[in-house]
Amino acid sequence: MARVVVDPITRIEGHLRIEAVVENGVITDAYSAGTMVRGLEIILKGRDPRDAWAFCERVCGVCTTVHALASVRAVEDALGIKVPPTAELIRNIMETTQYIQDHVIHFYQLQALDWVDVVNALKADPKKTAELAQSFSKWPDNTPAYFAGVQDKVKKLAATGLGIFANGYWGHPAYKLPPEANLLAVAHYLDALSWQKEIIKIHAVFGGKNPHPNYLVGGVPCSIDTNEVSAINSDRLNLVAGLINKADEFINQVYIPDVLAIASFYKDWTKYGGGLTNYLSYGEFPTRGYNQPEFFKIPRGVVLNRDLSTVHPVNPRDSEEIKEYIAHSWYSYADGDKVGLQPWKGETKLNYTGPKPPFETLEGFEKYSFLKTPRWKENAMEVGPLSRMIVGYAAGRSDVKEAVGATLSKLNVPVDALYSTLGRIAGRALDAELAMSYLKEFFSDLMVRVKNNDVSTFNGERWDPKSWPADAEGVGMVEAPRGALAHWIKIHNGAIENYQLVVPTTWNGSPRDARGQRSSFEAALIGNPVANLEEPLEILRTIHSFDPCMACAVH
Amino acid sequence: MSTPVIGAAAAKPVANELPADYKRIYVWEFPVRLFHWVTALSIAMLCVTGFLIGHPLHAFYAAEAYQQYWFGWMRFVHFASAFVLVAVSLVRLYWAFRGNQYASWRNFIPLTGAQWKSIWELITVEVLQIKKYGRYHVGHNAMAAFSYFILFLAFLFQTVTGLALYSNMSDARLTHVFNWVVPLMGGDANVRFWHHAVLWIFVLFIIVHVYLVFYDDYVEGGGEMSAMVSGWKFKRDKRED
Amino acid sequence: MGQTIWQSMQQKGYSRREFLQFCSAAAVIAGLDKSSVGQVVSAFETQSRPAVVWMHFQECTCCSESFIRASHPTVIDVLFDVISLNYTETLMAASGFQAEKSLSDTIRDNKGKYIVLVEGSVPTAEDGVYCMIGGKSGESILQTVTADAAAVIAWGSCASNGCVQGAKPNPTSATPIHKLVDKPVINVPGCPPIADVMMGVVTHLLVLGQMPELDDIGRPKEFYGRRVHDTCYRRPNYDAGLFVEAWDDENARKGYCLYKMGCRGPVTYNACSVVKWNEGTSYPIQSGHGCIGCSEAGFWDNEPFYQHLPSFPGFGIESTADTIGATVGLVTLAGVAAHAVLTNVRKKSVIEEEHQDDQKE
Ligand code: HEM
Ligand code: HEM
Ligand code: NFV
Numbered sequence A: 001m002a003r004v005v006v007d008p009i010t011r012i013e014g015h016l017r018i019e020a021v022v023e024n025g026v027i028t029d030a031y032s033a034g035t036m037v038r039g040l041e042i043i044l045k046g047r048d049p050r051d052a053w054a055f056c057e058r059v060c061g062v063c064t065t066v067h068a069l070a071s072v073r074a075v076e077d078a079l080g081i082k083v084p085p086t087a088e089l090i091r092n093i094m095e096t097t098q099y100i101q102d103h104v105i106h107f108y109q110l111q112a113l114d115w116v117d118v119v120n121a122l123k124a125d126p127k128k129t130a131e132l133a134q135s136f137s138k139w140p141d142n143t144p145a146y147f148a149g150v151q152d153k154v155k156k157l158a159a160t161g162l163g164i165f166a167n168g169y170w171g172h173p174a175y176k177l178p179p180e181a182n183l184l185a186v187a188h189y190l191d192a193l194s195w196q197k198e199i200i201k202i203h204a205v206f207g208g209k210n211p212h213p214n215y216l217v218g219g220v221p222c223s224i225d226t227n228e229v230s231a232i233n234s235d236r237l238n239l240v241a242g243l244i245n246k247a248d249e250f251i252n253q254v255y256i257p258d259v260l261a262i263a264s265f266y267k268d269w270t271k272y273g274g275g276l277t278n279y280l281s282y283g284e285f286p287t288r289g290y291n292q293p294e295f296f297k298i299p300r301g302v303v304l305n306r307d308l309s310t311v312h313p314v315n316p317r318d319s320e321e322i323k324e325y326i327a328h329s330w331y332s333y334a335d336g337d338k339v340g341l342q343p344w345k346g347e348t349k350l351n352y353t354g355p356k357p358p359f360e361t362l363e364g365f366e367k368y369s370f371l372k373t374p375r376w377k378e379n380a381m382e383v384g385p386l387s388r389m390i391v392g393y394a395a396g397r398s399d400v401k402e403a404v405g406a407t408l409s410k411l412n413v414p415v416d417a418l419y420s421t422l423g424r425i426a427g428r429a430l431d432a433e434l435a436m437s438y439l440k441e442f443f444s445d446l447m448v449r450v451k452n453n454d455v456s457t458f459n460g461e462r463w464d465p466k467s468w469p470a471d472a473e474g475v476g477m478v479e480a481p482r483g484a485l486a487h488w489i490k491i492h493n494g495a496i497e498n499y500q501l502v503v504p505t506t507w508n509g510s511p512r513d514a515r516g517q518r519s520s521f522e523a524a525l526i527g528n529p530v531a532n533l534e535e536p537l538e539i540l541r542t543i544h545s546f547d548p549c550m551a552c553a554v555h
Numbered sequence B: 001m002s003t004p005v006i007g008a009a010a011a012k013p014v015a016n017e018l019p020a021d022y023k024r025i026y027v028w029e030f031p032v033r034l035f036h037w038v039t040a041l042s043i044a045m046l047c048v049t050g051f052l053i054g055h056p057l058h059a060f061y062a063a064e065a066y067q068q069y070w071f072g073w074m075r076f077v078h079f080a081s082a083f084v085l086v087a088v089s090l091v092r093l094y095w096a097f098r099g100n101q102y103a104s105w106r107n108f109i110p111l112t113g114a115q116w117k118s119i120w121e122l123i124t125v126e127v128l129q130i131k132k133y134g135r136y137h138v139g140h141n142a143m144a145a146f147s148y149f150i151l152f153l154a155f156l157f158q159t160v161t162g163l164a165l166y167s168n169m170s171d172a173r174l175t176h177v178f179n180w181v182v183p184l185m186g187g188d189a190n191v192r193f194w195h196h197a198v199l200w201i202f203v204l205f206i207i208v209h210v211y212l213v214f215y216d217d218y219v220e221g222g223g224e225m226s227a228m229v230s231g232w233k234f235k236r237d238k239r240e241d
Numbered sequence C: 001m002g003q004t005i006w007q008s009m010q011q012k013g014y015s016r017r018e019f020l021q022f023c024s025a026a027a028v029i030a031g032l033d034k035s036s037v038g039q040v041v042s043a044f045e046t047q048s049r050p051a052v053v054w055m056h057f058q059e060c061t062c063c064s065e066s067f068i069r070a071s072h073p074t075v076i077d078v079l080f081d082v083i084s085l086n087y088t089e090t091l092m093a094a095s096g097f098q099a100e101k102s103l104s105d106t107i108r109d110n111k112g113k114y115i116v117l118v119e120g121s122v123p124t125a126e127d128g129v130y131c132m133i134g135g136k137s138g139e140s141i142l143q144t145v146t147a148d149a150a151a152v153i154a155w156g157s158c159a160s161n162g163c164v165q166g167a168k169p170n171p172t173s174a175t176p177i178h179k180l181v182d183k184p185v186i187n188v189p190g191c192p193p194i195a196d197v198m199m200g201v202v203t204h205l206l207v208l209g210q211m212p213e214l215d216d217i218g219r220p221k222e223f224y225g226r227r228v229h230d231t232c233y234r235r236p237n238y239d240a241g242l243f244v245e246a247w248d249d250e251n252a253r254k255g256y257c258l259y260k261m262g263c264r265g266p267v268t269y270n271a272c273s274v275v276k277w278n279e280g281t282s283y284p285i286q287s288g289h290g291c292i293g294c295s296e297a298g299f300w301d302n303e304p305f306y307q308h309l310p311s312f313p314g315f316g317i318e319s320t321a322d323t324i325g326a327t328v329g330l331v332t333l334a335g336v337a338a339h340a341v342l343t344n345v346r347k348k349s350v351i352e353e354e355h356q357d358d359q360k361e
């Protein structure tokens, strides 16, 4: 029996430590620890609710915008503000853009190196690489000269120290791609890096900058006027249209084909990393307002025990549904560490009880993470793109069913294959594909509104704090790229009285709860092979499949 | 109460002359009077323009940007008044060492026990009016002097913060002397905030000061109001100074 | 290692003429005038790709995200041709102790020659337990890593001034880097800093092999010497007194000045209105929202954001200096009026005495 510690887990956002117990080459137990905290829930108290989005947005610069969106929704929910439909469309455009950019970066920059051997790519034949690439995509850069250039670039880098690729687990037996596939993926690693900065300009158009574009309680801050140079006008809309077209090409000719190609070499990874059997989605992309989830593009609901015949409703206001526990987290609650608190009543009091740094292990410490542990009706839930696909599938959404079905048949695997490390990666690709189609739809809807000059982007009825009730509470739910995100706010006399965030990676990466139930990361690691204790590549594969974001998780 | 002492000027009363027990004293020399009125005017301008800089009017919207510059003018007048005030204050500062006893810096800074005693007496006699009589003062009374001292500090603060803000939009060497202020106060936003907040000290001063000038004139009849124009005050010799 | 930029360009088949063109482009990026191109040329000819490590502490990783949005040079250009980035938790292939090894090898092999880039603040409360990596406190890692560094760059508002986690009440004692290491730190504030500004600073340092000129608080004057307001395209509207009065009103559509909506441009030093964001696509004001002052120390506590000035400390979030000043002013006026009445009652006798005295003469 060995305890394998991986800290820092790299190619994620933030500070995550995994301690896994390995017996005979298989993981039998695991501990997931978030080791950085900032205390935003404490800092938010007493501030102007209209400013909260800016604070919350800084929870994360990787999934930037989603916390801002959750925050403005929470405030609008508390104060009964309805945003104009045009503003809703712009928010949807911002968020679908975020999905697409985030998923692509995750696939290439954060996760690919677990499956792609960069050094091995040097052995590839560029001509054969081009042939391989052309066999499943008509991307114009799929030429021998292009791949030769990339190979050259990497060779030179290798000759002068590998830089960011140094000390990877290169040559590990778990790498299964042929050199040509490795080279293809490395080339697209670079392409993705160049492409992501383009698509995200959509954020700059509507929000002024990225990371951290601007939001506004009651709408969006940009105005639309096709007869003014300073507003969103034809030029700006053309820019966005062009970016959307390019993104569409990249998703459908590079990202999706690459995922399928790489996945086809790693089908054994449909056996590992399944983890929990419960899936939660808050639903996303309102088309008739935040309070009509039945008209969301992605449905809201829970699937329990992988039972696709029932989608359970979710109510974040119910005092018995969503609660956070701290039995194994470095916090304390006024009523003791065993209770769970509904977020409106949530407390954030730091209480570190772990070993004093420097330390070797967290073994033997009751509390071992700065993440709280959220539960839905006492159940541990997996959240994220895979959950969205599963809930969408169970809810009978045709676009989801079609996309999932096509992928399963291309890979020639059963539905159960979804419940795995590889399934999670595929689920994310499908999620991007769907988001791409929604983005196009939202943009054409926006163009219709512009043509009809129906372009109000702000509802100011409740802008002035004098128009607010003395007490109000609201919840802002968002399906962020990494899953179910919600902010709970309590407003008293115009100021924030309590503010609690329960974040996707909090669901997935939290320590076990008071009853000992594991959350997603820990559950998914169990049963994973570890071929070489010194090079625990398999741990990275499963953990990365969740796309952890620790700054989000702890905040 | 002692019998009034009759001054020299009262020996031969003439129709247009002063009543018998008044003495005419030259209190405010020209530099002080000049300083006073230039200060009054520029501080009034600074307060008005400063307030408008903080709260621009919702007006003038008919015109296009190139047709008008009113906010720019507002700032120009603010800066111009600021520099006038700085200049005239330097003159006054010089005069605080060079001028007559009433102009001396000693009046303004309450360093002596007598000054504090006098402030207390003024509070009881003039503000709370629990006591009926106090002493008569030829120059400033100690409390007025103290209020000018506060005003002086506030003005110093405005100058330092104002020039610090200004230094960032100009390349003039003079203003760059104040560069240290911004980091010390934690950024331009804070400097600006306090520069704005201290505006209200001036407003309060003006209310109280103008009232007191009228009050003194009314109660004591010493011609305070005209004194700041002519320089002369009138003193009754019936009470001890 | 050890290869100069000129050598690497030669290997790629660039001609000397192209190399000189590249140098003058680099000089322009770094904000140098043409005359200093000679210097740039020799810097590229003689310097090898220096080792660089990128540390991550209390951050949201938006600085890393911003960095990869750069357009000139792009992050690929920089990673392959300008620097050897041997440690960055966000992008590096190695994890766990292999990652730690990359870091310690770099420090050992490049004593006094490597550059440290820091993202995030360091919490100093409770022995540093609020940010731990590999079981070590962020603070101890920072000290080890910066001890032999040639230069330290603090990325973003977190590393240069504590940013959002340093906002009141700063529960973890989030501390900016320059307060913890005793060597000069280049502060590149912003939440995040603009990608091309980050590249500009890196290029400035590497191209000239010298510190860019810094202001009193360690910011490169090249990008932080002017206020957003000084170069804002809406400035003519400000001077003309034309303001947005409400979100999405007619004036907002016309692009009037956002001053009355709380724009912090007049108190914020940054290059947004000139360099702009995302390859010059826009900046906050161009897209209709005021500047929130994200590159200024303590900007989070200058709340509320939608008011020209922050609220008065200690009087609740809606009280401004003016509401308080006006209240005190009114109270004073009332006091003065009351005093006038009191005077006429209590001092009546004194005043009458004076009048009688006068009449006796
Ligand atoms: C009686 C003295 C003064 C008063 C009451 C006063 C008042 C004000 C006020 C209320 C503001 C507006 C602040 C805001 O809301 O943002 C302001 C701005 C300003 N004041 Fe003064 N001020 C005084 C003296 C000075 C002096 C001596 C200077 C020196 C140059 C100065 C320079 C400035 C500057 C540079 C600004 C910012 C203007 C802008 O950026 O548009 N002020 N002042
Ligand atoms: C903005 C308005 C004003 C300001 C800032 C101001 C300021 C001052 C200052 C600084 C002094 C001390 C002078 C020195 O010793 O150098 C002073 C004294 C005086 N001011 Fe003003 N003043 C203002 C308006 C007025 C007005 C309107 C009057 C008369 C109607 C007035 C009458 C006097 C008199 C009589 C004194 C001498 C008071 C004494 O005996 O202590 N002032 N004022
Ligand atoms: N977990 C998480 Fe996020 C996302 N997606 C937020 O809500 O990454 Ni930073």
Ligand code: SF4
Pocket: A058, A061, C058, C059, C060, C061, C062, C063, C119, C120, C155, C156, C157, C158, C159, C163, C164, C190, C191, C192, C193
């Ligand atoms: S400075 Fe801002 S953008 Fe950069 S890590 Fe900190 S919070 Fe994120």
Ligand code: SF4
Pocket: C228, C229, C230, C232, C233, C234, C235, C236, C238, C256, C257, C258, C259, C263, C264, C265, C266, C285, C290, C291
């Ligand atoms: S919008 Fe902001 S930065 Fe631009 S001129 Fe107005 S106040 Fe200045």
Ligand code: F3S
Pocket: A209, C190, C191, C228, C268, C270, C272, C273, C283, C284, C285, C290, C291, C292, C293, C294, C295
């Ligand atoms: S908010 Fe930040 S991005 Fe620029 S315009 Fe202001 S400094």
Ligand SMILES: [Mg+2]
Pocket: A041, A372, A500, A501, A502, A503, A555
């Ligand atoms: Mg929370």
